[in-house]
Amino acid sequence: xxxxxxxxxxxxxxxxxxxxxxxxxxxxxxxxxxxxxxxxxxxxxxxxxxxxxxxxxxxxxxxxxxxxxxxxxxxxxxxxxxxxxxxxxxxxxxxxxxxxxxxxxxxxxxxxxxxxxxxxxxxxxxxxxxxxxxxxxxxxxxxxxxxxxxxxxxxxxxxxxxxxxxxxxxxxxxxxxxxxxxxxxxxxxxxxxxxxxxxxxxxxxxxxxxxxxxxxxxxxxxxxxxxxxxxxxxxxxxxxxxxxxxxxxxxxxxxxxxxxxxxxxxxxxxxxxxxxxxxxxxxxxxxxxxxxxxxxxxxxxxxxxxxxxxxxxxxxxxxxxxxxxxxxxxxxxxxxxxxxxxxxxxxxxxxxxxxxxxxxxxxxxxxxxxxxxxxxxxxxxxxxxxxxxxxxxxxxxxxxxxxxxxxxxxxxxxxxxxxxxxxxxxxxxxxxxxxxxxxxxxxxxxxxxxxxxxxxxxxxxxxxxxxxxxxxxxxxxxxxxxxxxxxxxxxxxxxxxxxxxxxxxxxxxxxxxxxxxxxxxxxxxx
Amino acid sequence: xxxxxxxxxxxxxxxxxxxxxxxxxxxxxxxxxxxxxxxxxxxxxxxxxxxxxxxxxxxxxxxxxxxxxxxxxxxxxxxxxxxxxxxxxxxxxxxxxxxxxxxxxxxxxxxxxxxxxxxxxxxxxxxxxxxxxxxxxxxxxxxxxxxxxxxxxxxxxxxxxxxxxxxxxxxxxxxxxxxxxxxxxxxxxxxxxxxxxxxxxxxxxxxxxxxxxxxxxxxxxxxxxxxxxxxxxxxxxxxxxxxxxxxxxxxxxxxxxxxxxxxxxxxxxxxxxxxxxxxxxxxxxxxx
Numbered sequence: 001x002x003x004x005x006x007x008x009x010x011x012x013x014x015x016x017x018x019x020x021x022x023x024x025x026x027x028x029x030x031x032x033x034x035x036x037x038x039x040x041x042x043x044x045x046x047x048x049x050x051x052x053x054x055x056x057x058x059x060x061x062x063x064x065x066x067x068x069x070x071x072x073x074x075x076x077x078x079x080x081x082x083x084x085x086x087x088x089x090x091x092x093x094x095x096x097x098x099x100x101x102x103x104x105x106x107x108x109x110x111x112x113x114x115x116x117x118x119x120x121x122x123x124x125x126x127x128x129x130x131x132x133x134x135x136x137x138x139x140x141x142x143x144x145x146x147x148x149x150x151x152x153x154x155x156x157x158x159x160x161x162x163x164x165x166x167x168x169x170x171x172x173x174x175x176x177x178x179x180x181x182x183x184x185x186x187x188x189x190x191x192x193x194x195x196x197x198x199x200x201x202x203x204x205x206x207x208x209x210x211x212x213x214x215x216x217x218x219x220x221x222x223x224x225x226x227x228x229x230x231x232x233x234x235x236x237x238x239x240x241x242x243x244x245x246x247x248x249x250x251x252x253x254x255x256x257x258x259x260x261x262x263x264x265x266x267x268x269x270x271x272x273x274x275x276x277x278x279x280x281x282x283x284x285x286x287x288x289x290x291x292x293x294x295x296x297x298x299x300x301x302x303x304x305x306x307x308x309x310x311x312x313x314x315x316x317x318x319x320x321x322x323x324x325x326x327x328x329x330x331x332x333x334x335x336x337x338x339x340x341x342x343x344x345x346x347x348x349x350x351x352x353x354x355x356x357x358x359x360x361x362x363x364x365x366x367x368x369x370x371x372x373x374x375x376x377x378x379x380x381x382x383x384x385x386x387x388x389x390x391x392x393x394x395x396x397x398x399x400x401x402x403x404x405x406x407x408x409x410x411x412x413x414x415x416x417x418x419x420x421x422x423x424x425x426x427x428x429x430x431x432x433x434x435x436x437x438x439x440x441x442x443x444x445x446x447x448x449x450x451x452x453x454x455x456x457x458x459x460x461x462x463x464x465x466x467x468x469x470x471x472x473x474x475x476x477x478x479x480x481x482x483x484x485x486x487x488x489x490x491x492x493x494x495x496x497x498x499x500x501x502x503x504x505x506x507x508x509x510x511x512x513x514x515x516x517x518x519x520x521x522x523x524x525x526x
Numbered sequence: 527x528x529x530x531x532x533x534x535x536x537x538x539x540x541x542x543x544x545x546x547x548x549x550x551x552x553x554x555x556x557x558x559x560x561x562x563x564x565x566x567x568x569x570x571x572x573x574x575x576x577x578x579x580x581x582x583x584x585x586x587x588x589x590x591x592x593x594x595x596x597x598x599x600x601x602x603x604x605x606x607x608x609x610x611x612x613x614x615x616x617x618x619x620x621x622x623x624x625x626x627x628x629x630x631x632x633x634x635x636x637x638x639x640x641x642x643x644x645x646x647x648x649x650x651x652x653x654x655x656x657x658x659x660x661x662x663x664x665x666x667x668x669x670x671x672x673x674x675x676x677x678x679x680x681x682x683x684x685x686x687x688x689x690x691x692x693x694x695x696x697x698x699x700x701x702x703x704x705x706x707x708x709x710x711x712x713x714x715x716x717x718x719x720x721x722x723x724x725x726x727x728x729x730x731x732x733x734x735x736x737x738x739x740x741x742x743x744x745x746x747x748x749x750x751x752x753x754x755x756x757x758x759x760x761x762x763x764x765x766x767x768x769x770x771x772x773x774x775x776x777x778x779x780x781x782x783x784x785x786x787x788x789x790x791x792x793x794x795x796x797x798x799x800x801x802x803x804x805x806x807x808x809x810x811x812x813x814x
Contacts, residue, residue, distance in 0.1 A: 404638030
């Protein structure tokens with residue numbers, strides 16, 4: 001029929017339409033398949049490292065509980081998209097974006113798995129909680145990578161897809177055949193290698209990287225990501241026994257002298273790190289931002305302020321141990337001045353709470369640790385905040401001055417709001433650094449061994465403030481202590497790994513808050 | 527030309543009349559009077575020996591080639607040059623008989639009375655409403671109703687109200703360049719100034735937006751004294767009542783360029799029968 005009436009058809013329009021449709025189809029297929037290939041690659045990398053670095057027990061926990069469901073999900077979602085596309089449920093000309101569709105399938109599958117696990121008797125090993133964020137993260141990263149004008153070529157795509165599909169399929173098959181999953185061997189290495197190649201090809205495809213030069217640059221970039229992945233896998237692998245078996249107890253437990261102790265945990269470390277972060281926020285942020293505003297807005301440009309600027313920059317590069325020494329002398333051993341202040345504080349304390357003394361001279365206190373780290377990051381806060389303030393366009397200042405704003409009004413209503421995203425980013429990075437520091441805390445006397453906790457910091461004002469005068473510990477210190485002990489008592493190794501994971505989660509959460517806040521302020525100034 | 531709606535605000539700034547200022551104050555319709563005015567940036571003299579009278583209710587155009595100091599002179603009228611740490615002024619500059627650079631004069635107060643519109647539209651990254659209400663707010667007006675009135679009146683005056691009345695809470699940076707510049711004019715008007723200084727207000731705009739701003743200036747002339755710096759001689763000829771022609775003199779030894787006021791007269795005179803040869807060369811396009 002169509003051939004019969006070919007004379008009436010506008011051939012050019014037809015061709016154009018076809019090309020358009022093909023282009024749209026290709027794009028959708030490409031993005032889905034490459035996403036899956038990328039995910040398969042990540043999976044394979046994970047599998048590879050687990051195989052290489054873990055003992056039997058860990059490997060079994062990983063493979064039976066974690067990897068196969070994800071691989072299965074990937075395959076199922078790819079199949080779902082393949083089926084849905086010809087049925088015109090999804091696609092470029094439909095309301096539902098294919099990626100979204102695949103995402104929903106994966107998310108739904110993960111949810112189902114969690115529910116199944118719940119009905120089986122709880123989420124005690126917490127594994128399945130990790131599935132959804134991991135899959136979502138992989139997807140969003142791969143999708144984000146694909147944003148800028150990608151040029152797609154189907155052949156490479158298919159190669160990548162094929163390899164990744166083999167990788168994912170092998171994982172599933174091996175799981176079906178061999179429920180015990182002994183340690184890997186050559187098959188796993190080959191599988192992982194295949195999938196890594198697939199992922200690399202897929203990534204190059206996505207980014208439109210075709211020349212050797214570009215590939216080299218990309219590899220340089222990828223190296224840093226790979227290092228992060230290695231680190232994560234290693235650490236998670238180390239800490240897996242603890243993370244999967246007793247996360248809840250580990251979270252609420254305390255420092256113990258033996259790793260076999262059921263009450264071993266990180267609650268004191270978390271609390272200490274939390275308060276240190278609190279000190280940084282309360283001390284370093286206001287002082288740092290105020291100093292930056294002074295330097296950029298008020299200070300005259302002369303030799304003295306130039307020198308100040310250089311000094312601050314150099315302070316930011318001073319090794320943190322040196323700040324530890326400073327903290328030790330100023331806040332722990334104490335000078336005449338600090339002793340005098342301690343006496344005054346103690347006498348006031350005694351008159352209010354009828355207790356002997358708050359601070360003991362020569363005592364390492366949480367206060368000392370917090371203030372030392374606040375001083376440590378102060379130069380970083382100043383520098384980043386000053387950069388942000390400097391980046392505020394002069395035209396904004398002029399506009400505000402032009403209608404009769406005073407200097408302070410200009411700073412408050414124009415400069416600070418505009419600089420807020422930059423200031424926030426810098427300050428929260430500084431905060432993350434403070435939370436991760438161990439060296440200065442060792443010098444000011446953080447505890448690595450047993451620590452008697454206060455009953456409750458909220459049971460009274462004196463208890464609340466009293467904890468700042470107590471001995472303390474912090475997450476990095478806990479980790480250092482456990483790693484050091486692991487030579488004597490091997491059970492501390494997994495504990496240290498789990499603590500590192502917790503610290504990373506803590507830092508990532510803080511950085512996420514920073515990103516959210518920055519986005520909020522950026523939107524506000526747009 | 528003299529406006530009737532503008533009250534006699536700004537006739538005195540809140541200082542004691544200095545002897546010099548009293549001597550300088552003469553005719554009521556002179557808004558700015560510069561005598562032997564020189565402006566320095568550090569050791570560099572940007573303009574020298576300027577004598578000029580800006581009259582009430584007129585548009586005065588400052589024209590001249592680049593680097594001739596016309597913007598510097600304009601910025602000294604509302605003490606914007608104070609923002610540059612090295613800037614310094616010699617000679618006398620009075621605003622309605624008051625020495626503008628008298629130590630007791632508050633530059634913030636000066637800028638409230640003498641509004642300014644800049645070369646590039648510089649909307650604050652806030653809503654249109656907040657932009658226009660910025661001046662009144664810092665002047666202490668808090669009541670929402672009063673602010674609403676001021677914003678509507680200012681935007682109407684700047685011929686922008688009809689275009690933006692339904693999206694006052696939208697971000698000002700989302701408007702077109704011409705709209706942004708008119709909003710900046712509205713923002714300047716909202717502080718209820720006496721004088722509007724415009725520093726090449728159309729140089730970043732297309733011809734249509736430029737024409738609208740020019741119309742607006744002629745409209746605003748009823749209420750405000752306007753001083754405009756422009757590179758565009760046709761613009762000066764179209765909108766201004768008086769024109770001041772500046773040029774740069776190059777020092778033979780130091781090769782520094784110092785601006786001088788060559789000629790200041792009615793626009794029609796400057797453009798038809800200029801007294802100075804340099805002016806003629808410039809406006810006929812032979813130089814600059």
